[in-house]
Amino acid sequence: MGLGYVDHEHSTGVLREIYERMLARPMPPAYKPRHGGVAGIITAHALDPLLIPKVFGTSTTLNGAGPLTWPERELVNATTSRLNQCLY
Amino acid sequence: MIARPREPKGTPRQRALIEITTLVTEAPWRVHRVAELDDDALLHTIALSSYFGHLNRIADAVAVPLDFTVRHAPPATDPTVPALAPAPSHRAGEPVLPLARRPATAAAIEAWHAHVFDRDAPLSRDERAHLQGWVAAWLGDPRRAAPAGTSDADLRRLAELVTLAPWQLSDEVFAPLRARGWDDAKLFDAVVTASTAGMISRLHVALVAVG
Numbered sequence: 001m002g003l004g005y006v007d008h009e010h011s012t013g014v015l016r017e018i019y020e021r022m023l024a025r026p027m028p029p030a031y032k033p034r035h036g037g038v039a040g041i042i043t044a045h046a047l048d049p050l051l052i053p054k055v056f057g058t059s060t061t062l063n064g065a066g067p068l069t070w071p072e073r074e075l076v077n078a079t080t081s082r083l084n085q086c087l088y
Numbered sequence: 089m090i091a092r093p094r095e096p097k098g099t100p101r102q103r104a105l106i107e108i109t110t111l112v113t114e115a116p117w118r119v120h121r122v123a124e125l126d127d128d129a130l131l132h133t134i135a136l137s138s139y140f141g142h143l144n145r146i147a148d149a150v151a152v153p154l155d156f157t158v159r160h161a162p163p164a165t166d167p168t169v170p171a172l173a174p175a176p177s178h179r180a181g182e183p184v185l186p187l188a189r190r191p192a193t194a195a196a197i198e199a200w201h202a203h204v205f206d207r208d209a210p211l212s213r214d215e216r217a218h219l220q221g222w223v224a225a226w227l228g229d230p231r232r233a234a235p236a237g238t239s240d241a242d243l244r245r246l247a248e249l250v251t252l253a254p255w256q257l258s259d260e261v262f263a264p265l266r267a268r269g270w271d272d273a274k275l276f277d278a279v280v281t282a283s284t285a286g287m288i289s290r291l292h293v294a295l296v297a298v299g
Contacts (some may be wrong), residue, residue, distance in 0.1 A: 040152040080144065
């Protein structure tokens with residue numbers, strides 16, 4: 001079920017360049033996926049590569065800044081996901 | 089604490105964060121101030137929950153598998169859970185807490201909005217305007233109205249599920265649009281447009297409702 005997406009291994013061109021930029025971002029270990037590549041929630045946006053820096057640039061302003069503390073931000077994110085019945 | 093967000097536990101501040109997050113997600117027109125969160129913390133909570141709802145919707149539509157190590161596995165999705173209720177009316181007024189208090193976030197969302205709405209493909213501008221208007225109406229945002237004229241019932245159904253019941257998204261919902269020749273890129277554009285419109289309307293309505 002679901003729409004297609006392209007993972008890092010199979011990406012080319014603009015999408016590959018964007019994935020490389022995303023991988024180069026500093027990130028807490030807890031946010032790094034098990035496979036060590038680009039997180040699934042990023043590759044889920046593969047059908048619109050130029051949207052990726054817009055969405056995750058917004059994340060930086062919200063998940064990488066206060067005044068909510070990191071545990072509080074995680075609480076907000078996890079609660080939102082639970083209410084939306086989403087794995088993420 | 090998170091397994092039952094409607095039975096919140098934890099410290100008073102944690103319970104307040106859960107309460108506001110729940111309202112933003114389910115009924116942004118009912119958001120209100122709480123003693124445990126000052127205005128900056130309230131704004132951050134509203135903006136963050138609105139944003140994270142977009143990630144949820146994309147994850148649901150693409151069905152990307154969870155690839156993080158988690159302590160508690162999330163429960164299986166229950167598609168029988170009813171859709172969220174639409175707003176009973178428009179929530180008129182100006183944001184009591186303007187997003188401009190977080191200039192970096194405001195600029196990022198403006199750039200995101202421009203990318204999604206200021207283009208002619210894969211969706212047409214008319215289709216984007218319809219999506220934005222429908223989503224705004226479901227979330228009580230008076231700033232947008234769908235254009236007059238015949239609306240696309242299949243596109244509207246997709247937008248309604250993205251906005252009010254993303255856990256019910258399935259290939260069956262995409263099927264009538266695929267039958268018309270819509271490829272995954274166009275379907276994704278429809279999901280993203282509805283989700284982006286939802287994030288922005290949800291954020292606006294909540295910031296107006298703070299009161």
